[in-house]
Amino acid sequence: MMRELSDNILDIAQNSIAARATLIKITVSVSHAANRISLCFEDNGCGMSPEMVQTVAEPFTTSRKTRKVGLGLPFLKQTALMTGGTFDLSSSLGVGTTVCASFGLDHIDRPPLGDVASAFYTLILLNPAVDFLFVYLYDEKRFEFDTRIVRQTIEPLRLDEPEISDWIRENLNQEISLLHGGSFS
Ligand SMILES: Nc1ncnc2c1ncn2[C@@H]1O[C@H](COP(=O)(O)OP(=O)(O)OP(=O)(O)O)[C@@H](O)[C@H]1O
Numbered sequence: 001m002m003r004e005l006s007d008n009i010l011d012i013a014q015n016s017i018a019a020r021a022t023l024i025k026i027t028v029s030v031s032h033a034a035n036r037i038s039l040c041f042e043d044n045g046c047g048m049s050p051e052m053v054q055t056v057a058e059p060f061t062t063s064r065k066t067r068k069v070g071l072g073l074p075f076l077k078q079t080a081l082m083t084g085g086t087f088d089l090s091s092s093l094g095v096g097t098t099v100c101a102s103f104g105l106d107h108i109d110r111p112p113l114g115d116v117a118s119a120f121y122t123l124i125l126l127n128p129a130v131d132f133l134f135v136y137l138y139d140e141k142r143f144e145f146d147t148r149i150v151r152q153t154i155e156p157l158r159l160d161e162p163e164i165s166d167w168i169r170e171n172l173n174q175e176i177s178l179l180h181g182g183s184f185s
C-alpha cells in the first residue's frame with residue numbers, strides 16, 4: 001500500500017517507462033494559495049487508445065499478463081478525488097500520454113509528499129537511458145532539472161556513473177529542500 005505521493009511518482013513514471021518513453025516530464029506543484037498539490041506526468045511513449053483512456057483509471061483494467069488488475073492509475077485517481085482534488089488523463093496512440101492529479105493540500109486524507117528528491121534520483125539511476133525533465137514549483141519558487149542538459153555537460157560520462165549520480169542526488173536534495181525553506185508538507 002502506498003503511503004506517500006512520492007511513491008505515486010515512481011509508480012506512474014513506471015507506466016511511461018513500460019510504454020517505452022524516451023522523455024518523461026514530471027511536474028510537482030505545491031500551492032498554498034490554491035490549497036493544492038499536483039503531480040503531472042507527460043511522456044512520449046506508445047500512448048493508449050481512446051477506449052483505454054476511458055476505462056484505465058477505473059478499477060479492473062490492465063494490459064499486464066501477470067495480473068488482471070492494474071492499480072496505478074485507479075489508485076492515483078481515487079486518492080486525488082478523495083482529497084477534493086482532480087484527475088485528468090489524455091493520451092494519443094503513437095504520441096504519448098499525460099496524467100495530472102491534484103490533491104487538497106490541507107485535506108485530512110492527503111498523503112504526505114514524501115521524499116520527492118529521492119524519487120527523482122531513483123528514476124534517473126534506474127533508467128539512465130531515459131531522459132527526465134523534473135519541474136518543481138513551490139508557491140512562487142521554481143526548480144528545474146533536465147537530464148538532457150546534464151547528459152550533454154558530462155559527456156562521455158553516464159548519468160549512473162557514481163560521481164555523477166552522487167552529484168545528482170546532492171543537487172536534487174539541496175535544491176528541493178531550498179524550495180521548501182526546510183519545511184516539508
Ligand atoms: N503512460 C502510459 N503510456 C501508455 N500506456 C499506459 C500508460 N500508463 C498506463 N498505461 C496503460 O494502462 C494500464 C494500466 O496502468 P496502471 O498503472 O493503472 O496499472 P498497471 O501498470 O497495468 O499495473 P500496476 O501499476 O498496478 O503495476 C497499463 O497496463 C498500460 O497498458
Ligand SMILES: [Mg+2]
Binds near residue numbers: 070
Ligand atoms: Mg502501472
